[in-house]
Amino acid sequence: MADAVFLALTVITIGSAIAALEMRSLIYGSIALMGTLGGIAGFFFLLDAPFVALFQLAVYVGSIAVLILFTVMLVKRELIFKKIEDRKRKFAGIGLMLVVMVSLGAVFLDSGIKTITTDEPAVDFRDIGTDFVTYYWPALILMGLILAGSVTGALVLARREDVENDQRVS
């Protein structure tokens, strides 16, 4: 059962990733990107990490893919892209991807992932929280600062100078 699901997820993820790159229609490409991100969420489910999987769905599929979709809908493709059909570039890209994947795979296989136990129960999300506020607290504070900085930056960017104060909504 798990093997079949794994294979199906692999096909969905890789297939929709290729489709996302190769589709002529940008909308269908971004829908395929959603398929890829959803497939990765499925992998997290298979790995007994529902917490990460649901956040993957909520954040990546629910927000980031929507952002991409929305942006794509508002642009005219002809104005920003020039179609360049270049076989050399294509094969170079495929070769580069293969090199990256083989080297990443070598790193993974070398990292002792083969000796991992697979029947462990799912990690309790409370443990994740405890780890965050004890051992990994500098990372948590750093992330908080970065997020606060980005939110402040977005607010500064979004503030329009040409709007009079009485036009603002109070």
Next chain:
Amino acid sequence: MSVIAPNFKLSEFIKSIIDDVVWTILILSLIGLPAIMMVLFVIPMPVIDGELLTPFLAFTYLADPTRTLPIVQAFMTTDMFKIMAFPGFGFAALIAAGTIFIERKMLAKLQLRVGPFYCGKVEGILQLMGDGLKLISKEIIIPAKADKPIFWAAPVLFVASAAAFVALIPVAPGWVVADVDMGLLGVFAVIGFFPIVTILSAWSANSKFPFIGGIRALFQMVSFEIPLILSLLGVVMVTGTLNLSEIAASQSSFPWIVFLPVGAIVFFITMLAELERIPFDLPEAESEIVAGWLTELSGMMYGLVQLGTYLKLYAFAALFVVLFLGGWNGPMIVPPFPMEIATHGMEMGPVTVKIGGLAPILSQTITQEMLNGTLWFVLKTVGVIFFILLPRGVFPRIRIDMLLNLGWTKLIGLAFVNIFIALALVYAGVLGPGGLQ
């Protein structure tokens, strides 16, 4: 004098009836029975009274009505029943249908109109069925330049997302379709699918009104998701769990709205925005952009979107009940079933009627707790739905910039206030370990 059927002949009428009967029997025995048998052989059958329920035994049971109760009980414990009927789709669709009718009737009364009146003689009680038949029989018109695959898929995806949302809602103790540990996170993930479906449907219609409506819906839903998630964090903090059943069970003494009223108010307002209800119905503003993102949908496609919308409304109201109003908890008001009827039979004068299999179904499946929990859950949910419907008769629509301003500044601020209240309650020892609960 006009008659309904001028060429009526009794002999031909009888002949046609006999023809129909013969053909029905023939088709049923040649195709229907083998099909039923094949299906029965494929489905894994339950074990009843230590005896595997083979298709032959099932037919024997069906001939004797008193022996069918174990089959009913075995069916009620299957996942299929939970998905299709009770805590899942059927139950939610029933409440959604009731909501549509009550909304129309109540809105009419609020505005001193009559509302649905003629269909079904009594206060237009059959109006909904009439509307449904009309929608099913109407032609589905696809715009010529629409993106057809997405346009066809969008209503189905909308209903599917709403049904996935419904599946996470616990109705009574143990009666939930998907009792996942991360129920609340699952809710957040499912809510994230609605704007995608909406904007895809709006874009694929290739028309201006749906596209404007879709962009408005996207803005509104995505920006109100943030205060929605933040307002529910307070409940997670005081309960320490994300499982919706456990959250509902943790409110056996008092509902969380007593301690977290700010979060409940923020959640209620964001709920109105996510549901596109008045005063936040900008995506469907009928006086500005025809019907918003629903403009090009026709026939049963529109019907499916409406079904999904009201399923979503039920699910949000139920989520409010589960998180803030105590879910199924309430005083035990359902009387216990007189068990001697099940064990000894009903005495009516000289006759004693004994129904076999009634005792296990009453003590295991349809228990007193389940009935009581369902009753309280439905009562609270209907109350919340009433308060969702009520603003429609009272408030005007607000502008899109006011809406976004409300969501991004005021509601997020209030949600953080709610989080600090929850933290203070936990750290002061009022709630949590050592506290009240």
